[in-house]
Amino acid sequence: MKKAAYVEQGKNSEAICHLCPHHCTVREGKSGICRVRTNHGGILYSANYGKVCSMSMDPIEKKPLYHFFPGRNILSAGSVGCNLQCLFCQNYEISQTGVDEYPHLHDYSPADILSFASRDPDNLGIAYTYNEPAVWYEFMYDIARLASQKGLKNVMVTNGYISPEPLEDIFPYMDAFGVDLKAFTDRFYKKLTHSTLDPVLDTLKRIRKAGKHLEITNLIIPGENDDDETFENMVRWIAKNLGKETVLHLSKYFPTYKLSHPSTPASTLERLAGMASKHLDYVFIGNTWTKNGQNTRCPSCGNLVIRRTGYSTSKPGLDKDGKCMKCGRQVLDRDCIS
Ligand code: SF4
Structure with missing residues (x-):
């Protein structure tokens, strides 16, 4: 367990968690809606840390x-x-x-x-x-x-x-x-x-x-x-x-x-x-x-740039910079390809 972040101290040993938009008020001995942020002795802990x-x-x-x-x-x-x-x-x-x-x-x-x-x-x-x-x-x-x-x-x-x-x-x-x-x-x-x-x-x-x-x-x-x-x-x-x-x-x-x-x-x-x-x-x-539902086609020229069959992936139409080999359109960001 680790002390939780984004917590405000409430009244009577309550802890108010602001990690997510639920903003749970957690009473001593209880957990928030997520079940994994728990109040022990007035302090909120991340119970699933590690x-x-x-x-x-x-x-x-x-x-x-x-x-x-x-x-x-x-x-x-x-x-x-x-x-x-x-x-x-x-x-x-x-x-x-x-x-x-x-x-x-x-x-x-x-x-x-x-x-x-x-x-x-x-x-x-x-x-x-x-x-x-x-x-x-x-x-x-x-x-x-x-x-x-x-x-x-x-x-x-x-x-x-x-x-x-x-x-x-x-x-x-x-x-x-x-x-x-x-x-x-x-x-x-x-x-x-x-x-x-x-x-x-x-x-x-x-x-x-x-x-x-x-x-x-x-x-x-x-x-x-x-x-x-x-x-x-x-x-x-x-x-x-x-x-x-x-x-x-x-x-x-x-x-x-x-x-x-x-x-x-x-x-x-x-x-x-x-x-x-x-x-x-x-x-x-x-x-x-589906036959074509997983493939990436170039939005400009329709060229098949990335083919996916199950979890097998090939890049028949993509160059090393993430561009369509046929028309040169940038398909993948340069920092999203290796
Ligand atoms: S659901 Fe969990 S993370 Fe969200 S506010 Fe409640 S205690 Fe915090």
């Missing part, structure tokens, strides 16, 4: 990030806890649990994680993923600071529900963000995630303003966030506020945890991908296989 539930070397495409060092592997690590309570969570066994309720946690220091990351010379860096890394903040911060000193990349795969101050504080050490934009209505966020939309939009704008690599994932749930009008409002917002080159992944939903809606039909994903492509340059279909 507690790792899963760690493996994954293709960067699995995060999913398609335009950040395509084809490279990244050490991926996560813990338990989440500040959202999505009824459709695909990782609910680790997200909706606290440290004491989960028996498979391993204790590591930031130096231990660095040592794992450095073992494979081809490893790109460290991705903070699986559960919500914002509620693992202190540990993530300590690792990311060390990793960036070693020249490793840091990637945060997040729901974006984090307060502005901790987000800005981690920017110097974080290279890329994969953010879930789960829907474009507060109704959805309140009903299905027990949070709100605006803080996520604010996070996205801050990441873009900070110049960090950003990709967005939108899980399409039939009957909840697949209506054309709201969806088009969302992609218009992305284009206007984040730029039309923002990568958007449309992800197929499967019934899980507390939601039993039928899985997303391929026709819905294709229809929404077609609509998004009118506003954005790079739209992908994920969590399912």
Whole structure:
């Protein structure tokens, strides 16, 4: 355990946590909504500091990030806890649990994680993923600071529900963000995630303003966030506020945890991908296989620049500077390719 950051002392030994927009007031002996920030004796602790539930070397495409060092592997690590309570969570066994309720946690220091990351010379860096890394903040911060000193990349795969101050504080050490934009209505966020939309939009704008690599994932749930009008409002917002080159992944939903809606039909994903492509340059279909939904084509000339088959990636039409070999258009940022 480590003393938690972004905490204000309340009355009667209460601690008020400002790490995320829930701003929980945590009474002595209790935890916040995330289950992993716990008040002992009036002091709030990060109970999952150094507690790792899963760690493996994954293709960067699995995060999913398609335009950040395509084809490279990244050490991926996560813990338990989440500040959202999505009824459709695909990782609910680790997200909706606290440290004491989960028996498979391993204790590591930031130096231990660095040592794992450095073992494979081809490893790109460290991705903070699986559960919500914002509620693992202190540990993530300590690792990311060390990793960036070693020249490793840091990637945060997040729901974006984090307060502005901790987000800005981690920017110097974080290279890329994969953010879930789960829907474009507060109704959805309140009903299905027990949070709100605006803080996520604010996070996205801050990441873009900070110049960090950003990709967005939108899980399409039939009957909840697949209506054309709201969806088009969302992609218009992305284009206007984040730029039309923002990568958007449309992800197929499967019934899980507390939601039993039928899985997303391929026709819905294709229809929404077609609509998004009118506003954005790079739209992908994920969590399912489609013939062309995972490939990157040059937005200017249509040339196939990156081919993906499962997690196998090749770059038949991309030069070493990230440009389309046919027309010279910059497709990948120069600092996102090796
Ligand atoms: S990080 Fe946890 S304790 Fe802190 S405000 Fe968010 S949900 Fe509450």
